[in-house]
Amino acid sequence: MSNGSGRTDIVFWSGNEIVAEAAIAAGCRFYAGYPITPSSEIAHVMAERLPEVGGTFIQMEDEIASMGAIIGASLTGKKTMTATSGPGFSLKMENIGYAYMAEVPCVVVNVMRGGPSTGLPTALAQADVMQTRWGTHGDHPTIALTPAYHREIYFSTIKAFNYAEKYRIPVMLLLDEVIGHMSEGMKVPDPSEYEIFNRIKPSVPPEKYFPYDSSFGDVPPMASYFEGFRFHVTGLNHTKTGFPTTDPDICQREEERMIRKVMKDAEALADLEEYQLDDAEIAVFSFGSTARGARVAVDEARKQGIKAGLLRAITLWPFPDRQVHELASRVKAFVVPEVNLGQMILEVERTAHRDMPIVGVNRVGGVPIPPYEILSKIKEVARNGR
Amino acid sequence: MAKLKDLVMEPEHLSPGHRLCPGCGVPAFMRLALHMAGKNNVVVCGATGCLEVSSTIFPYTAWNCSFIHNAFENAAATMSGVETAYRALSKRGKVKAPYKFLAFGGDGGTYDIGLQSLSGAMERGHNMVYVCYDNEAYQNTGNQRSSSTPMGSNTTTTPVGKNSYGRKGFRKDLTGILIAHHIPYVAQATVDNWKDMMRKFERAFEVEGPAFINVLAPCVPGWKYDEKLTIEISRLAAKTCFWPAFEVDNGKWKLNYKPKEKLPVEEFLKPQGRFRHLFRPENRHVIDMLQAEVDERWADIVARCETSPS
Numbered sequence: 001m002s003n004g005s006g007r008t009d010i011v012f013w014s015g016n017e018i019v020a021e022a023a024i025a026a027g028c029r030f031y032a033g034y035p036i037t038p039s040s041e042i043a044h045v046m047a048e049r050l051p052e053v054g055g056t057f058i059q060m061e062d063e064i065a066s067m068g069a070i071i072g073a074s075l076t077g078k079k080t081m082t083a084t085s086g087p088g089f090s091l092k093m094e095n096i097g098y099a100y101m102a103e104v105p106c107v108v109v110n111v112m113r114g115g116p117s118t119g120l121p122t123a124l125a126q127a128d129v130m131q132t133r134w135g136t137h138g139d140h141p142t143i144a145l146t147p148a149y150h151r152e153i154y155f156s157t158i159k160a161f162n163y164a165e166k167y168r169i170p171v172m173l174l175l176d177e178v179i180g181h182m183s184e185g186m187k188v189p190d191p192s193e194y195e196i197f198n199r200i201k202p203s204v205p206p207e208k209y210f211p212y213d214s215s216f217g218d219v220p221p222m223a224s225y226f227e228g229f230r231f232h233v234t235g236l237n238h239t240k241t242g243f244p245t246t247d248p249d250i251c252q253r254e255e256e257r258m259i260r261k262v263m264k265d266a267e268a269l270a271d272l273e274e275y276q277l278d279d280a281e282i283a284v285f286s287f288g289s290t291a292r293g294a295r296v297a298v299d300e301a302r303k304q305g306i307k308a309g310l311l312r313a314i315t316l317w318p319f320p321d322r323q324v325h326e327l328a329s330r331v332k333a334f335v336v337p338e339v340n341l342g343q344m345i346l347e348v349e350r351t352a353h354r355d356m357p358i359v360g361v362n363r364v365g366g367v368p369i370p371p372y373e374i375l376s377k378i379k380e381v382a383r384n385g386r
Numbered sequence: 387m388a389k390l391k392d393l394v395m396e397p398e399h400l401s402p403g404h405r406l407c408p409g410c411g412v413p414a415f416m417r418l419a420l421h422m423a424g425k426n427n428v429v430v431c432g433a434t435g436c437l438e439v440s441s442t443i444f445p446y447t448a449w450n451c452s453f454i455h456n457a458f459e460n461a462a463a464t465m466s467g468v469e470t471a472y473r474a475l476s477k478r479g480k481v482k483a484p485y486k487f488l489a490f491g492g493d494g495g496t497y498d499i500g501l502q503s504l505s506g507a508m509e510r511g512h513n514m515v516y517v518c519y520d521n522e523a524y525q526n527t528g529n530q531r532s533s534s535t536p537m538g539s540n541t542t543t544t545p546v547g548k549n550s551y552g553r554k555g556f557r558k559d560l561t562g563i564l565i566a567h568h569i570p571y572v573a574q575a576t577v578d579n580w581k582d583m584m585r586k587f588e589r590a591f592e593v594e595g596p597a598f599i600n601v602l603a604p605c606v607p608g609w610k611y612d613e614k615l616t617i618e619i620s621r622l623a624a625k626t627c628f629w630p631a632f633e634v635d636n637g638k639w640k641l642n643y644k645p646k647e648k649l650p651v652e653e654f655l656k657p658q659g660r661f662r663h664l665f666r667p668e669n670r671h672v673i674d675m676l677q678a679e680v681d682e683r684w685a686d687i688v689a690r691c692e693t694s695p696s
Binding site (some may be wrong): 033034035036037040044048051057059061062063087091117118 | 455456542543544547549550
């Protein structure tokens with residue numbers, strides 16, 4: 001009974017339920033949400049569980065408001081989260097950009113469903129991955145996690161909060177409908193199995209405090225409202241005081257810092273599962289629920305004498321540039337299955353940066369990609385070289 | 387008003403075969419309401435919600451007229467575009483046939499996420515009828531509370547437990563907000579009072595400019611009652627004055643139904659599972675608060691109707 005979730009036993013939870021329980025374990029005490037399939041169960045659990053741990057659940061009037069509320073609550077020092085799916089994620093984009101600009105930690109869960117627009121509300125997709133990276137306007141770094149197994153969802157949720165707190169940014173937890181709704185048995189992780197990071201608070205008295213003071217490092221210490229600090233927050237470009245500026249040099253410097261604060265840790269943020277890659281000739285790059293099928297396809301290909309391997313991204317953004325580039329020098333081809341019409345394959349092409357076959361396996365009909373489709377692409381590439 | 391006998395002979399705009407739940411209050415009025423557009427063509431725009439989802443399941447549609455579903459929050463905005471284009475095209479003689487425009491949303495799509503879009507459309511004065519089918523929670527996504535959910539309701543985001551009696555606070559007075567837009571016609575109706583409902587839709591289609599009708603639509607799975615009780619529960623909403631039937635026609639307030647004997651609000655709450663916990667002794671104060679709120683709003687509407695210049 002020592003972790004925040006109050007559970008250490010074996011449970012049979014859906015991915016969405018795990019996110020809610022893990023968020024509580026990570027220290028999340030404020031959730032603002034709006035109902036949307038297939039993420040609503042996260043709100044249901046939070047509505048019931050947060051009051052039990054002294055937290056607050058609040059249902060907002062729309063998706064935009066939910067995002068606004070978790071930003072506002074985070075400024076008071078709380079760890080905050082909201083969850084949504086495609087259409088709601090689109091609506092949240094303005095506020096997500098605000099959180100990047102104002103450097104406000106929070107976690108946004110997107111349980112991906114078919115799109116664009118209302119799309120396939122109850123069915124699987126992985127088509128928001130580029131929106132996650134570039135959906136809001138302006139330059140910004142992105143951290144997005146794509147767990148594929150249930151204990152991993154638990155740990156990824158905790159990491160999402162840690163990264164949000166560590167880098168003062170909104171962190172995206174990207175499930176897909178299958179991961180969100182599928183239930184699996186698991187042992188609830190013990191707190192000794194993970195670390196919790198809390199945001200760095202000011203070490204100076206209020207009169208010497210600046211909310212964006214980079215003399216303390218690329219991630220400035222963050223005061224909380226109600227603690228006596230002057231804390232001016234705006235979505236305008238601003239100086240270290242938080243007051244607006246249009247000074248080109250300051251804008252340039254600060255925007256570069258806001259990207260650098262994350263990207264300089266790209267190596268540490270990279271979280272990849274390498275499966276059967278040591279002698280692989282064909283590498284499958286995959287993430288989320290699709291990667292589970294890809295693993296089956298790799299096993300089957302091996303049985304049939306094809307040296308296939310799997311590179312599974314658990315941290316999807318920042319994209320593992322170096323790792324994919326290096327892998328590209330060792331393998332003959334990439335196969336990239338994803339439940340969209342070819343999004344992450346663009347990143348594989350960019351980072352491989354070689355004249356080699358890089359082929360997608362794509363579906364957008366709301367159903368998972370069957371392992372045999374990935375297998376047949378692996379065999380095709382092995383046979384024809386493309 | 388046209389006779390029922392004649393109305394049922396007219397072509398259906400909302401045809402049978404949709405997949406709304408048995409006992410759902412929505413098709414009970416929507417189908418006949420559309421008849422009140424008369425001989426005009428009709429364009430219908432639906433916000434995401436039960437009616438939209440259940441009436442347009444691939445590969446079928448229950449709509450025998452032009453139909454647009456855009457998103458959750460923008461039925462009124464989308465219809466604003468259609469209506470404006472219609473007026474422009476009519477003016478140039480490019481569209482000759484007469485058209486009427488009906489936008490709908492549930493309480494989620496109207497009270498909450500769609501309020502801004504609705505307010506804009508009403509303020510600009512588009513010639514459309516907007517109908518809210520108010521089933522008092524997000525029933526399409528699994529009974530989450532909305533700002534129309536009555537105090538004390540057990541929903542998935544206001545779960546009842548040791549420390550919670552369900553939804554706290556009173557419902558938003560959306561009809562009042564629409565009245566404050568000073569549009570030609572605003573009304574509230576219940577599905578049990580068929581004649582009153584039809585007259586209201588007839589009037590709504592008839593006025594020049596925006597009209598808004600808020601219809602209480604009992605929901606079997608969300609409110610948790612026996613599906614045969616939809617009309618009965620609706621009637622109890624009227625008899626307890628929980629949902630007063632009234633209208634504001636060009637600034638004139640009129641009460642359309644006054645119960646001979648105003649029943650206590652418990653009569654409306656009792657058959658519904660979502661209020662079951664309120665009948666435990668420790669929750670008596672919630673019913674009292676609800677009753678006080680119902681009384682206050684009822685008295686306010688009655689007073690306004692009595693003092694409204696005729």
